[in-house]
Every structure is written in C-alpha cells, then in structure tokens.
Amino acid sequence: MGIAALGGVGPFEVANAVGLVAFAMVGALKGADADLDLFGIVVLGVITAFGGGATRDVLVGRIPASLLTTTDVAFAFLGVALGVVVWRRVGPVLDHPAVLLPDAVGLAAFAATGALVGTAFGVSPFGVVLLATITGVGGGSIADLLLTRVPIVLREDFYATPAFVGGAVFWAVDQVAAPPAPTATCVGVVLALRLLALHYDWELPTL
Amino acid sequence: MGIAALGGVGPFEVANAVGLVAFAMVGALKGADADLDLFGIVVLGVITAFGGGATRDVLVGRIPASLLTTTDVAFAFLGVALGVVVWRRVGPVLDHPAVLLPDAVGLAAFAATGALVGTAFGVSPFGVVLLATITGVGGGSIADLLLTRVPIVLREDFYATPAFVGGAVFWAVDQVAAPPAPTATCVGVVLALRLLALHYDWELPTL
Amino acid sequence: MGIAALGGVGPFEVANAVGLVAFAMVGALKGADADLDLFGIVVLGVITAFGGGATRDVLVGRIPASLLTTTDVAFAFLGVALGVVVWRRVGPVLDHPAVLLPDAVGLAAFAATGALVGTAFGVSPFGVVLLATITGVGGGSIADLLLTRVPIVLREDFYATPAFVGGAVFWAVDQVAAPPAPTATCVGVVLALRLLALHYDWELPTL
Numbered sequence: 001m002g003i004a005a006l007g008g009v010g011p012f013e014v015a016n017a018v019g020l021v022a023f024a025m026v027g028a029l030k031g032a033d034a035d036l037d038l039f040g041i042v043v044l045g046v047i048t049a050f051g052g053g054a055t056r057d058v059l060v061g062r063i064p065a066s067l068l069t070t071t072d073v074a075f076a077f078l079g080v081a082l083g084v085v086v087w088r089r090v091g092p093v094l095d096h097p098a099v100l101l102p103d104a105v106g107l108a109a110f111a112a113t114g115a116l117v118g119t120a121f122g123v124s125p126f127g128v129v130l131l132a133t134i135t136g137v138g139g140g141s142i143a144d145l146l147l148t149r150v151p152i153v154l155r156e157d158f159y160a161t162p163a164f165v166g167g168a169v170f171w172a173v174d175q176v177a178a179p180p181a182p183t184a185t186c187v188g189v190v191l192a193l194r195l196l197a198l199h200y201d202w203e204l205p206t207l
Numbered sequence: 208m209g210i211a212a213l214g215g216v217g218p219f220e221v222a223n224a225v226g227l228v229a230f231a232m233v234g235a236l237k238g239a240d241a242d243l244d245l246f247g248i249v250v251l252g253v254i255t256a257f258g259g260g261a262t263r264d265v266l267v268g269r270i271p272a273s274l275l276t277t278t279d280v281a282f283a284f285l286g287v288a289l290g291v292v293v294w295r296r297v298g299p300v301l302d303h304p305a306v307l308l309p310d311a312v313g314l315a316a317f318a319a320t321g322a323l324v325g326t327a328f329g330v331s332p333f334g335v336v337l338l339a340t341i342t343g344v345g346g347g348s349i350a351d352l353l354l355t356r357v358p359i360v361l362r363e364d365f366y367a368t369p370a371f372v373g374g375a376v377f378w379a380v381d382q383v384a385a386p387p388a389p390t391a392t393c394v395g396v397v398l399a400l401r402l403l404a405l406h407y408d409w410e411l412p413t414l
Numbered sequence: 415m416g417i418a419a420l421g422g423v424g425p426f427e428v429a430n431a432v433g434l435v436a437f438a439m440v441g442a443l444k445g446a447d448a449d450l451d452l453f454g455i456v457v458l459g460v461i462t463a464f465g466g467g468a469t470r471d472v473l474v475g476r477i478p479a480s481l482l483t484t485t486d487v488a489f490a491f492l493g494v495a496l497g498v499v500v501w502r503r504v505g506p507v508l509d510h511p512a513v514l515l516p517d518a519v520g521l522a523a524f525a526a527t528g529a530l531v532g533t534a535f536g537v538s539p540f541g542v543v544l545l546a547t548i549t550g551v552g553g554g555s556i557a558d559l560l561l562t563r564v565p566i567v568l569r570e571d572f573y574a575t576p577a578f579v580g581g582a583v584f585w586a587v588d589q590v591a592a593p594p595a596p597t598a599t600c601v602g603v604v605l606a607l608r609l610l611a612l613h614y615d616w617e618l619p620t621l
Contacts, residue, residue: 031568037618039571054473059261061270063475067532067541118274127274141353146555148564150355154238157246204244266468268477325481334481348560357562361445364453411451 024079
C-alpha cells in the first residue's frame with residue numbers, strides 16, 4: 001500500500017520525517033547516557049526512530065516503509081548525528097530539554113502518522129486512537145525496554161495521554177476538514193499537551 | 208479476514224470476550240501493585256488484554272481485531288474497571304487468587320482463540336499448538352516485560368505448559384468433533400491444568 | 415509466499431536449519447545458566463530460534479515458516495537437546511565457547527536468511543541490510559529481554575556489526591553472482607567478523 005493511500009503525500013511524509021529525526025536523536029542521546037559505544041548508540045537511535053512506525057505498519061499489515069525507502073534511513077541517521085553532536089555539547093541529558101523537546105516532537109509527529117495510517121486502512125475510530133498512541137509511544141518504549149527500564153509510557157502518565165487525545169482529535173477533525181487540517185491539529189494538540197505536562201508536572205491520581 | 212473464518216462466530220467471540228476481560232483485569236491489578244498511576248494502569252490493562260491476540264493476528268497476517276472492532280475495547284475497559292475495584296478492596300494482590308484466577312481464565316480463553324485462528328489460517332498442527340501458547344502467554348509476558356520482570360512464562364513452567372497442552376488437545380478434538388467441542392475442551396483442559404498446577408505447586412525438574 | 419520465492423530452495427533452507435539448531439542451543443544454554451526449569455529452557459530455546467525469523471517474516475508480511483512447517487520445530491528441539499547435553503557437560507557457559515560459537519553461527523546463518531527474504535520481497539538495498547541485521551540479532555535480543563538483560567546487540571558493538579556488514583556484502587554479491595554465492599559469502603563474512611571480534615576483543619569508541 002503506497003504513501004498515496006495515506007490521505008495525501010504531504011501530511012504523512014512531513015510528520016514521518018520530523019518524527020524520524022526527532023526520535024533518532026532521542027534514542028542516540030539515551031544510548032550515550034547509557035554509556036553505549038558508537039554502534040550501540042546508532043542501533044538504539046535507529047530502533048527508536050523505526051520502532052513505532054514499524055509496529056504501526058505491521059499492525060495494519062504492510063511492509064514498514066523503513067524497509068522500502070532509503071529516505072527514512074537518511075532521516076534516522078541525521079537524527080543520530082544530531083544526537084551525538086548535542087550529547088558532546090551538553091553531556092548527560094536525562095530530563096534535559098535537549099532530550100525532552102525532541103521526544104515531545106517525535107511523539108506528536110508519530111501520533112499523527114499513526115492516525116493517518118489507521119484512517120487510510122479503515123480501522124475503527126478507537127483503532128485510530130490506538131494506532132496514534134502505539135505509533136507515538138512505540139519507539140521510546142522499545143528503546144527503554146532494550147535498556148531494561150520501565151518504559152516512560154508506564155512511568156509518566158502524560159506521555160501516552162497526549163498521543164491518545166491527539167488521535168481522538170485527529171479522528172474528529174478528519175470528519176469535518178480536509179488534509180492537512182487533521183494532521184496539523186493532532187500534532188499541535190499532542191505537542192502542546194506534552195510540553196504543558198512537562199512544564200506543570202501534571203500527574204494523574206494513583207489508586 | 209473475518210470472524211466468520213474462525214470456525215463459527217460463537218466459540219471465538221465468547222473465548223475472546225472472556226479473555227479480554229480477564230487479562231485486562233490482571234493487567235490493571237499488576238499495574239496497581241506496581242504503583243502505576245491511573246493511566247499507567249489502564250495502559251497496562253489494555254496491553255495485557257490486547258497483547259496476545261495482536262501477536263496472534265500479526266503472525267497470521269491479519270489486522271488485529273482490537274483495531275477493527277469497538278467491542279474488544281469495551282471488554283478491555285470493563286476488565287480494567289473490575290481490576291481497579293478489586294484492587295481497592297483487596298489491596299496488593301501479588302499471588303492472590305484475585306489475580307491468579309482471572310489470569311488462569313485469560314490463559315485458557317486466549318489459548319483457545321489462538322488455536323481457533325491457527326486452524327482457520329491453515330497452519331501446521333504444531334503451528335496450532337504454538338499459536339495457542341503464544342496467544343495465551345503473550346499478554347501477560349508483555350505486561351511483565353513492560354514492568355521489567357522476567358515473564359511468568361519463564362518463571363513458572365506450568366504457565367505455558369497448560370496452554371501448550373490445550374493447543375494440542377484443541378487440534379486433536381478438532382479432527383473428530385464439530386465446534387464448539389474443540390474450544391470447550393481446550394478451555395477446560397488449560398484451566399484445569401493451570402489451577403491444579405497452582406494448587407499443588409507443580410514444578411518441572413531443573414537441569 | 416513459498417520458499418521457492420526465496421531465490422532457490424538450497425541457500426535459505428540450509429541457512430535456516432543451521433541457524434535454528436544453533437540459536438535453539440544458545441537459548442537453552444542461556445536458560446540453563448539462568449536456572450530456568452526444563453520447560454523454561456525449552457521455551458527460551460524455541461523463542462531464541464524462532465524470534466529473529468518470525469520478526470523477519472512479519473516485517474515482510476508473510477506467516478512465519480515456523481508456524482507452517484514442522485521441520486523448523488524439529489530443528490529447534492534438536493538445538494535445545496544439544497544445549498541441554500552440552501550444559502550438563504560444561505556447566506555454566508557464560509562467555510564460554512560452547513555458547514559463543516553456536517551464537518556466532520546462528521548470527522551468520524540468520525543474517526543470510528534475512529538478506530534472502532529481503533531480496534525476495536524487493537525491499538530497498540538498505541532494507542536488505544536492515545533485515546539481515548534484525549533477523550541475525552532478533553532471537554538473541556528477545557531471549558535477553560525475556561531474562562531482563564540489556565540485549566547483547568547493545569552491549570557488544572561487534573555483534574550487530576557483522577550482521578550489518580554481511581547484509582551489505584550479500585546485496586553486493588547478489589548484484590553480480592548467482593545463488594548460492596551471495597548466501598555463502600554473507601555467512602562467511604559474518605562468521606569471520608564475529609569470531610575475529612571475539613578473539614581480538616574488538617570495540618568501537620564511546621563518545
């Protein structure tokens with residue numbers, strides 16, 4: 001199934017490219033923090049960049065774009081390079097804006113690609129929300145698992161929540177407006193919610 | 208591929224619904240035990256409920272039903288709600304019947320759905336056994352991984368064994384009897400074996 | 415999609431059989447080292463043997479061969495049996511040639527199957543390299559995750575590197591030579607690089 005099926009080349013390709021660069025950067029930074037050597041850093045960066053989208057594509061039954069196109073790979077390596085450069089400047093970046101900001105951008109961008117693909121493959125409204133969430137949190141969760149950490153999606157409640165809400169917003173806007181409106185709104189909402197959650201340290205109650 | 212391909216609507220849908228509620232409840236209880244906040248509990252419950260079936264569907268190459276239907280989601284949220292209510296009553300439930308019983312029920316129900324799907328997609332006899340096992344233990348294993356615990360499937364040998372045996376029993380009965388006999392026998396055997404293993408603390412020898 | 419689509423029965427089936435036996439043996443040895451009981455050892459062995467190939471098949475959208483054929487299962491159980499026998503002789507095998515050698519063989523054999531499948535399904539050149547790497551490191555990484563260890567792919571840089579290089583070599587040779595040349599060269603290169611890396615303790619720089 002081609003990009004053309006994803007409701008217009010524009011929205012998907014832009015969100016996908018932004019998400020790949022942002023998450024590859026996040027993965028590389030996490031890897032450097034974990035004292036991985038250069039190859040481990042590259043591997044973790046690429047996995048973080050490709051993980052969510054590959055899961056999304058496998059769930060709807062198509063070969064991950066990352067295996068078919070070479071551009072995706074270029075974006076991932078660009079992100080890894082950025083991560084390496086930033087880490088050399090900033091040093092350990094745990095909870096540093098240098099990693100939180102691109103992570104929020106990747107979350108927003110990939111949540112949108114998940115909603116786009118879900119809509120294109122005719123999944124249920126909740127399926128769109130689910131795919132947006134899975135695609136958004138997938139890469140970072142896989143990276144955390146590889147580093148044997150409890151994934152951020154379980155540690156921080158306002159990590160999956162923005163992607164979840166963004167997916168719902170995408171679906172709603174998609175009922176009434178033409179591309180790229182749904183994608184733009186989704187990205188904006190996820191990014192805003194995630195950054196506000198970080199700034200105001202939002203939390204949900206525990207039992 | 209539709210439910211119709213799964214050897215009759217009845218057996219699959221019943222086993223699937225039971226498994227979703229039971230495993231969502233188990234996931235929510237595990238999440239509450241791990242001090243996750245409400246959203247983390249919901250996420251873990253939904254992942255535990257959907258994990259095994261999504262793996263099963265991806266392996267046979269169809270879009271997970273959980274992305275296509277809204278009923279699956281309703282069952283998962285019902286299970287999460289039950290888990291939250293129970294946890295409020297019982298408190299920490301590690302190794303408590305409140306979690307072991309629904310876990311055994313989910314194991315039995317999902318093992319049956321794995322065998323049903325495997326048979327419908329014409330995998331090999333051992334493929335049926337494998338799909339029953341993977342579908343049965345998948346959700347709980349993913350939940351354990353997300354909490355960075357060695358999955359119960361590796362810690363307790365009579366967790367995967369019942370699902371394994373149940374898959375074989377399903378295949379055998381399916382050669383001689385019509386639905387819902389294979390499903391009913393499979394569920395009964397898995398549930399009985401799992402509960403007996405828990406009651407008598409069955410163990411296999413180590414090397 | 416049949417084996418016939420994999421560029422000739424010979425290369426894929428041979429590499430696949432060798433990889434299954436080798437990785438099942440590695441998984442069983444890792445499981446014994448981790449004090450798993452017999453069933454856990456079998457489960458970990460089978461998962462290590464099937465993990466990489468199943469991921470490879472799911473990524474290109476076909477039902478994993480391990481679910482369709484019974485021969486794959488036989489090879490996996492043969493490997494587990496070998497692992498059990500060796501462990502009884504050698505005892506704890508962490509970093510012992512008894513586990514490092516079959517692991518290198520499995521890495522080389524599965525990297526080749528990944529490249530073969532990628533080529534047969536017309537993925538991009540980098541997609542071939544990626545599939546070779548994922549298929550090669552997949553089984554061991556899943557086994558490590560199940561034991562909640564940071565996967566060897568992140569701990570040792572010359573684990574994924576040989577598979578990565580092997581995939582590139584396969585693609586290059588495949589442009590100019592007929593089967594089984596690409597497979598043979600790929601296996602040889604991966605095995606040589608991995609063993610040399612182990613012997614000379616190769617490492618890449620950290621940041």
